[in-house]
Amino acid sequence: MVGMEHAPGPRATWTFLTNHARVLVQISRDPGIRVRDIAASCLLTERAVQRIITDLEAGGYLTHTRVGRTNHYQVRASSPLRHPADAGPRVADLLALLTPHEPTTAGLEDGAPAVEDGSDA
Numbered sequence: 001m002v003g004m005e006h007a008p009g010p011r012a013t014w015t016f017l018t019n020h021a022r023v024l025v026q027i028s029r030d031p032g033i034r035v036r037d038i039a040a041s042c043l044l045t046e047r048a049v050q051r052i053i054t055d056l057e058a059g060g061y062l063t064h065t066r067v068g069r070t071n072h073y074q075v076r077a078s079s080p081l082r083h084p085a086d087a088g089p090r091v092a093d094l095l096a097l098l099t100p101h102e103p104t105t106a107g108l109e110d111g112a113p114a115v116e117d118g119s120d121a
Contacts, residue, residue, distance in 0.1 A: 017098075019044060023052045024075060024091070025098045027062065031073045061091060 022042040026033055035053070039046045053073075056062035061079050064071040077092035 019048065020052050020056060021094065021098070023049055024056060024061065025095065027053075027073045028075045028077075028095050029099060031075075032067075032070060033073075034070065 019042060023038055023044075026038045026041050030037075035046050035049050038044075039049045042049065044052075053062065053064075057064065059079075059082065061076050062073055063076070064073045066072075075091065075095070077090065077095060079091045080087065081089055081091065081094065
């Protein structure tokens, strides 16, 4: 008998997370990450990652600053999730579920968190 986790069928054709969510998680983990590295981690093309980053910036979920030859990204964690059925939770809530729980120095610049909560505190 084949276990549920190995059962063939339609489960292999979809996933729980969108590519946009995957890219946002990678950026939140490492705000200085290169598009090439995001693409490799998310199993996407560099062109697809560039389009997703453009979408996230246009939607107000992400900003970037040019630092030399690289980009440094900042996630707007206080932004609401995009779909009306997801009303209530914020990007920060999603990222909290999808990122490691251990504090890390990755993504910190000058002691400030790379993920902004949008408050002016």
